[in-house]
Amino acid sequence: MNLLLAEDDAILADALCEQMRASGFTVEHAPNGAVAQYLLAKQQFDVVVLDLGLPMVGGIEVLKQLRQTDASLPVLILTALDSLEDRVAGLNAGADDYLTKPFDFPELEARLRALLRRSRASKASTELGQLSMQRETRSAQVRGEMLELSPREFDLLDLLLTHQGRVITKEQINQAWSGDRAGNAVSDSGAATNAVEVYIHRLRRKLEGAQVAIRTVRGLGYLLELERA
Amino acid sequence: MAPSRFSLKRQLLLWLLLPQIVLWLAGAVFSYRLAGRYANEAVDAALLQATRSLARQVKPMGNGLLIDFPRAAQDVLEADPSDKLLYTVSSPPGQFILGNRNLPSPPAMPASPPLGQAQFYDGELDADDGRPAAPVRVAALYLQFGENPKAQQTMLVQVARSSANRELLARRLLIDTMLPLSVLIVLMSMIVWAGVGAGLAPIMRLRRLVEGRKPNDLRPIELDAAPQELRSLAQAINDLLEAVRHNVQGQRRFISDAAHQLRTPLAGLKSQSELALAEAPPGPLTMRLARVHESATRSAHLVNQLLALARTEPESVTRQTPVRVDLGRLAREVTAELVPRALQQNVDLGYDGPDGDPDCLSASQLEERAREAGMPLDDAPERPVEIVGIPLLLREALVNLVDNALRYAGRGARITVQVHRARGRAELVVTDNGPGIPEAIREQAFERFFRGTHEGNGCGLGLAIVKEIVERHGGHIALSGAQPRGLRASISLPLAG
Numbered sequence: 231m232n233l234l235l236a237e238d239d240a241i242l243a244d245a246l247c248e249q250m251r252a253s254g255f256t257v258e259h260a261p262n263g264a265v266a267q268y269l270l271a272k273q274q275f276d277v278v279v280l281d282l283g284l285p286m287v288g289g290i291e292v293l294k295q296l297r298q299t300d301a302s303l304p305v306l307i308l309t310a311l312d313s314l315e316d317r318v319a320g321l322n323a324g325a326d327d328y329l330t331k332p333f334d335f336p337e338l339e340a341r342l343r344a345l346l347r348r349s350r351a352s353k354a355s356t357e358l359g360q361l362s363m364q365r366e367t368r369s370a371q372v373r374g375e376m377l378e379l380s381p382r383e384f385d386l387l388d389l390l391l392t393h394q395g396r397v398i399t400k401e402q403i404n405q406a407w408s409g410d411r412a413g414n415a416v417s418d419s420g421a422a423t424n425a426v427e428v429y430i431h432r433l434r435r436k437l438e439g440a441q442v443a444i445r446t447v448r449g450l451g452y453l454l455e456l457e458r459a
Numbered sequence: 460m461a462p463s464r465f466s467l468k469r470q471l472l473l474w475l476l477l478p479q480i481v482l483w484l485a486g487a488v489f490s491y492r493l494a495g496r497y498a499n500e501a502v503d504a505a506l507l508q509a510t511r512s513l514a515r516q517v518k519p520m521g522n523g524l525l526i527d528f529p530r531a532a533q534d535v536l537e538a539d540p541s542d543k544l545l546y547t548v549s550s551p552p553g554q555f556i557l558g559n560r561n562l563p564s565p566p567a568m569p570a571s572p573p574l575g576q577a578q579f580y581d582g583e584l585d586a587d588d589g590r591p592a593a594p595v596r597v598a599a600l601y602l603q604f605g606e607n608p609k610a611q612q613t614m615l616v617q618v619a620r621s622s623a624n625r626e627l628l629a630r631r632l633l634i635d636t637m638l639p640l641s642v643l644i645v646l647m648s649m650i651v652w653a654g655v656g657a658g659l660a661p662i663m664r665l666r667r668l669v670e671g672r673k674p675n676d677l678r679p680i681e682l683d684a685a686p687q688e689l690r691s692l693a694q695a696i697n698d699l700l701e702a703v704r705h706n707v708q709g710q711r712r713f714i715s716d717a718a719h720q721l722r723t724p725l726a727g728l729k730s731q732s733e734l735a736l737a738e739a740p741p742g743p744l745t746m747r748l749a750r751v752h753e754s755a756t757r758s759a760h761l762v763n764q765l766l767a768l769a770r771t772e773p774e775s776v777t778r779q780t781p782v783r784v785d786l787g788r789l790a791r792e793v794t795a796e797l798v799p800r801a802l803q804q805n806v807d808l809g810y811d812g813p814d815g816d817p818d819c820l821s822a823s824q825l826e827e828r829a830r831e832a833g834m835p836l837d838d839a840p841e842r843p844v845e846i847v848g849i850p851l852l853l854r855e856a857l858v859n860l861v862d863n864a865l866r867y868a869g870r871g872a873r874i875t876v877q878v879h880r881a882r883g884r885a886e887l888v889v890t891d892n893g894p895g896i897p898e899a900i901r902e903q904a905f906e907r908f909f910r911g912t913h914e915g916n917g918c919g920l921g922l923a924i925v926k927e928i929v930e931r932h933g934g935h936i937a938l939s940g941a942q943p944r945g946l947r948a949s950i951s952l953p954l955a956g
Binding site: 239241242244245246248249252310311312313314330331332333334335340395396397399445447448449450451453455 | 719720722723724725726727728729730731733734737755756759762763766770779791794795796798799802807808809810811812851875876
């Protein structure tokens with residue numbers, strides 16, 4: 231995965247590049263806005279991490295120009311500015327996410343992966359533990375063995391995998407189902423929530439041995455994570 | 460006068476009421492005197508009349524005097540025992556002829572007494588029977604008698620009357636004048652009192668405006684309908700407030716700028732230490748690196764919290780417009796966002812509210828809910844708990860509350876976020892089953908930089924931030940113990956109308 235890091239602080243950029251490479255990204259570093267624009271024009275990137283206070287050309291300006299040529303490239307703003315105005319300006323200029331410094335690298339990484347998953351949700355395959363899933367063929371495997379999944383079960387698994395490590399609510403699940411071509415219309419909310427319970431239960435059984443776990447989060451919903459040792 | 464006792468109202472009342480009292484006293488003295496004078500005049504006229512009448516009864520006869528004083532007239536004169544007329548007819552030098560011997564003599568026997576002209580004076584009558592001397596008013600008249608004009612003799616006719624009646628008259632006159640005057644004075648005092656009160660009311664209002672202020676409230680004072688003098692005072696105070704506000708703003712901006720400037724290098728430090736920690740082989744150096752990393756993490760947290768606190772300052776708050784916020788929804792979002800962090804720490808973080816996902820509740824929670832609602836399951840009304848506020852700040856407060864629980868409740872703890880209506884207010888409660896905070900230091904827990912424990916890597920600003928935000932939304936926060944152990948932090952906010 232190609233990542234562009236536009237950050238003028240050399241020490242931070244150095245560490246970030248290292249950490250991102252260790253996480254499997256291919257990183258290009260731009261120390262100022264002009265270099266960032268040059269690299270964006272010249273190369274293909276999957277995701278951009280953009281500082282707002284860049285020398286030469288400001289981050290917002292870089293973002294605005296980028297959006298004129300590429301509307302879908304995910305951009306995460308990483309900045310020391312955190313006022314409401316700054317956030318609104320960043321998101322209005324077309325940023326997909328906003329993270330303030332200082333930050334925890336795992337947080338940054340999780341957000342980047344979420345952005346990538348969202349941007350490539352239609353085409354890519356996703357893996358977690360011993361579980362892998364292909365959206366194109368609507369199929370999933372545990373340890374290479376094909377799982378038999380109903381359309382609803384697949385949609386549920388897709389949702390869980392796309393938001394892995396984060397809570398998904400029943401409304402989100404029902405929303406995913408209502409857009410399901412094969413799914414039946416949900417008669418009422420009571421039946422719907424019961425159905426969610428049932429499908430979660432089934433999915434849990436099918437995912438045995440995949441080293442992933444569907445956790446119930448009290449009062450909120452469900453969360454897919456790697457099974458803890 | 461001690462400065463604390465000095466009161467403008469007291470001063471004004473003193474100087475306005477004192478002249479009235481002086482006036483009243485002067486009036487009393489004057490009218491007493493006047494009454495006395497008029498009473499004397501009346502008495503004197505009567506005495507003169509009596510003297511002349513008596514004198515007419517004394518007829519010279521040869522070289523002596525014939526007094527034709529019928530018994531009946533004498534009786535009439537001496538009839539009233541309380542207001543007796545006393546008389547003496549004598550011929551100088553002291554030859555007593557008729558009447559009471561004890562009458563006081565005229566002040567001084569002049570060399571040539573003014574003949575035919577009455578003299579009036581006050582004296583005392585010595586009683587015969589040892590009673591105290593009684594004050595009397597005396598009229599004295601010198602007359603000449605004797606048929607031979609060459610050898611005329613002088614005769615003194617004195618008539619005295621007790622002064623008691625005169626005194627009584629004067630006193631009654633005094634009372635009759637002073638009574639209405641007193642009422643008038645009291646009435647005027649009341650008017651003056653009310654007038655001073657009304658006049659000073661703007662000062663009191665100004666005082667209340669200044670007194671009732673929070674120390675961080677530096678808005679200008681608005682004094683409507685104030686007199687000119689106060690207006691300029693209020694203006695002076697407002698100018699001062701403006702200057703202070705400018706100063707404070709400058710300092711806050713400096714702190715905020717400084718914190719912002721610190722962010723990038725801190726992020727660098729944190730990332731580098733994180734990286735070094737990941738790359739370093741195990742050994743003593745790794746321990747040091749771990750400490751450096753912990754320090755960097757704490758500094759980063761501190762900077763973030765300082766900026767969060769700065770965002771709760773009135774200047775930044777007034778720039779944002781309050782909107783309707785579904786507190787339950789916000790709480791669910793924030794809790795869901797923090798679940799991954801909780802899982803990392805092996806903490807069971809959950810949500811419990813009227814809009815929570817009932818199927819994700821434990822059976823006991825469901826039963827409890829049904830009991831509270833007094834209705835069967837699945838039928839609980841989903842009425843959102845709505846408040847009016849600034850979403851970003853409320854989110855900040857919520858994050859801090861849960862973050863606090865995550866930091867201090869310890870690994871393996873159970874944390875529950877609850878939202879419900881209680882006594883006409885919206886209530887949000889975060890309960891954990893960690894060590895809790897001893898009751899004695901719960902109040903201090905809201906102070907900035909106070910840390911109840913040196914466990915955890917907090918910076919002591921979390922609860923201060925929550926308190927600031929909650930109070931800015933017209934709510935309050937309370938800490939209490941949870942059963943059987945743990946901490947219960949509840950914030951109560953006014954419901955949206």
